[in-house]
Amino acid sequence: MGKQMTEMLKGTLEGIVLAILSLRPEYGYEITARLREMGFTDIAEGTVYALLVRIEQRGLVGVEKVPSEKGPPRKVYSLNAQGQAYLEEFWRTWSFLTERLDQLQKGGR
Numbered sequence: 001m002g003k004q005m006t007e008m009l010k011g012t013l014e015g016i017v018l019a020i021l022s023l024r025p026e027y028g029y030e031i032t033a034r035l036r037e038m039g040f041t042d043i044a045e046g047t048v049y050a051l052l053v054r055i056e057q058r059g060l061v062g063v064e065k066v067p068s069e070k071g072p073p074r075k076v077y078s079l080n081a082q083g084q085a086y087l088e089e090f091w092r093t094w095s096f097l098t099e100r101l102d103q104l105q106k107g108g109r
Contacts, residue, residue, distance in 0.1 A: 009040070015090035016040075017051055018083055021061060025078035028052055052077060060086050 020026065020034050032048045052075075055061050060083035065073040079087065 006042075009043075012094075013043075013047070014051060014055060015087065015094065017048065018055070018060065018079060018087040018090065021077055021079040022084065022087055025064070025076050027066075027074040027076045031077075055083070059083075 016035070017031060020031055026034070028045065028049050031052070032043065032045045035043050035048070052061075056063055056077070060080065061077045062080045064076045064078070066076050068074045
């Protein structure tokens with residue numbers, strides 16, 4: 001992943017993770033695996049875990065500790081009402097930006 005992609009991803013990764021959680025509750029490793037399946041192969045697990053801590057602190061997700069077969073319980077994250085509202089705003093903003101960028105790419109029309 002190039003530097004430009006990395007910088008753009010920093011601003012959108014939170015929304016991407018919330019969108020993943022809107023589909024179903026998942027724990028950190030599952031989220032990282034899903035991102036990699038989507039082509040975001042250079043995202044480190046540490047990046048995802050740090051983001052999960054931030055969105056948990058901001059009250060955008062619910063967290064449930066689920067027993068694990070190996071090691072300590074896993075934290076399973078799910079989108080809550082506040083997170084859903086944030087995600088809806090993210091999609092509105094994303095749509096606005098992509099429409100404007102498409103206009104620019106087509107010569108400003």
